[in-house]
Amino acid sequence: MTKGEKFTELVLEIFKVNGMLNIEGDQLTSSFGLTSARWKVLGAIGLEQRPLTVSDIARLMGQSRQGTQRLVDAMVKDGVLAMLDNPNHKRAKLIQLTIEGQKIYEELDETQRPWAADCAEHLSNEQLETALTVLKSLAKKFES
Amino acid sequence: MTKGEKFTELVLEIFKVNGMLNIEGDQLTSSFGLTSARWKVLGAIGLEQRPLTVSDIARLMGQSRQGTQRLVDAMVKDGVLAMLDNPNHKRAKLIQLTIEGQKIYEELDETQRPWAADCAEHLSNEQLETALTVLKSLAKKFES
DNA sequence: TTATTTATGACAATATGTTGTCATTTTATA
DNA sequence: TATAAAATGACAACATATTGTCATAAATAA
Numbered sequence: 001m002t003k004g005e006k007f008t009e010l011v012l013e014i015f016k017v018n019g020m021l022n023i024e025g026d027q028l029t030s031s032f033g034l035t036s037a038r039w040k041v042l043g044a045i046g047l048e049q050r051p052l053t054v055s056d057i058a059r060l061m062g063q064s065r066q067g068t069q070r071l072v073d074a075m076v077k078d079g080v081l082a083m084l085d086n087p088n089h090k091r092a093k094l095i096q097l098t099i100e101g102q103k104i105y106e107e108l109d110e111t112q113r114p115w116a117a118d119c120a121e122h123l124s125n126e127q128l129e130t131a132l133t134v135l136k137s138l139a140k141k142f143e144s
Numbered sequence: 145m146t147k148g149e150k151f152t153e154l155v156l157e158i159f160k161v162n163g164m165l166n167i168e169g170d171q172l173t174s175s176f177g178l179t180s181a182r183w184k185v186l187g188a189i190g191l192e193q194r195p196l197t198v199s200d201i202a203r204l205m206g207q208s209r210q211g212t213q214r215l216v217d218a219m220v221k222d223g224v225l226a227m228l229d230n231p232n233h234k235r236a237k238l239i240q241l242t243i244e245g246q247k248i249y250e251e252l253d254e255t256q257r258p259w260a261a262d263c264a265e266h267l268s269n270e271q272l273e274t275a276l277t278v279l280k281s282l283a284k285k286f287e288s
Numbered sequence: 289t290t291a292t293t294t295a296t297g298a299c300a301a302t303a304t305g306t307t308g309t310c311a312t313t314t315t316a317t318a
Numbered sequence: 319t320a321t322a323a324a325a326t327g328a329c330a331a332c333a334t335a336t337t338g339t340c341a342t343a344a345a346t347a348a
Contacts, residue, residue: 053296
């Protein structure tokens with residue numbers, strides 16, 4: 001089997017696991033009134049520890065600006081995110097977590113940690129590292 | 145960094161690369177009037193080399209039966225797939241490639257092969273193998 | 289400074305994908 | 319065989335995601 005064929009198999013597996021991870025994420029977050037997609041937005045802001053514009057969040061998530069905008073708008077409406085005036089840009093508001101958003105973010109972190117540990121249990125550090133390297137290499141290749 | 149944290153990073157990268165691969169697939173297939181999602185359906189049937197039910201295809205793709213049904217219906221309408229009566233089931237038709245579908249499948253295979261080889265170029269066989277192992281292990285963990 | 293290019297939000301169209309539900313068919317079980 | 323359980327297609331509702339377009343704001347270049 002050539003490397004190209006192996007790669008093709010990897011691609012199909014990425015598609016499959018992506019779907020499964022979204023379902024897992026939906027289950028982990030449902031009791032907080034969130035979804036997998038919205039959790040990612042929360043995580044992007046939470047990780048950066050500072051208010052971000054919608055475009056910033058989209059870039060961090062590797063998704064379209066427009067799709068991210070819709071998620072952010074919905075989350076603002078739901079009260080987990082808030083918009084701040086941006087001194088550097090008249091239209092591009094800064095998005096931050098509300099108190100409730102912060103609380104959910106922290107509680108979800110507590111939920112996610114043991115889940116991730118369980119998922120990683122039967123994988124070695126080297127395996128995880130290699131898989132990550134491969135995916136990052138692909139992301140870099142496709143990002144232009 | 146714990147294995148769990150490493151795993152979390154891997155998950156985020158899977159999300160990102162999944163989106164990028166869909167965009168790549170859309171570009172590779174657009175001149176054939178297809179999309180990434182429909183190409184996967186074509187590939188599932190093409191690989192099995194025999195007519196499949198919609199449920200079969202959904203299982204192979206690791207996606208919902210209903211979503212797959214919609215793709216198949218659209219592709220039948222577009223003339224790349226055809227439905228056959230199934231001697232084993234009154235309602236579950238067998239889906240097969242039409243002549244045109246077969247032609248597109250083969251031409252796409254020619255397009256995809258050098259693309260995959262190029263993607264895999266800077267990755268070793270061991271890296272690909274390990275990444276595949278990790279993802280398959282996750283798929284297995286989540287599939288129940 | 290002025291003109292051009294780029295970035296951004298807003299809105300819409302379309303494709304993709306999951307979940308839920310129902311009726312029907314098939315399969316498994318008692 | 320008769321009943322219960324599971325599988326399947328059909329249809330709908332909803333969430334997610336990309337692409338396209340437009341007007342405006344910001345950054346860059348001339």
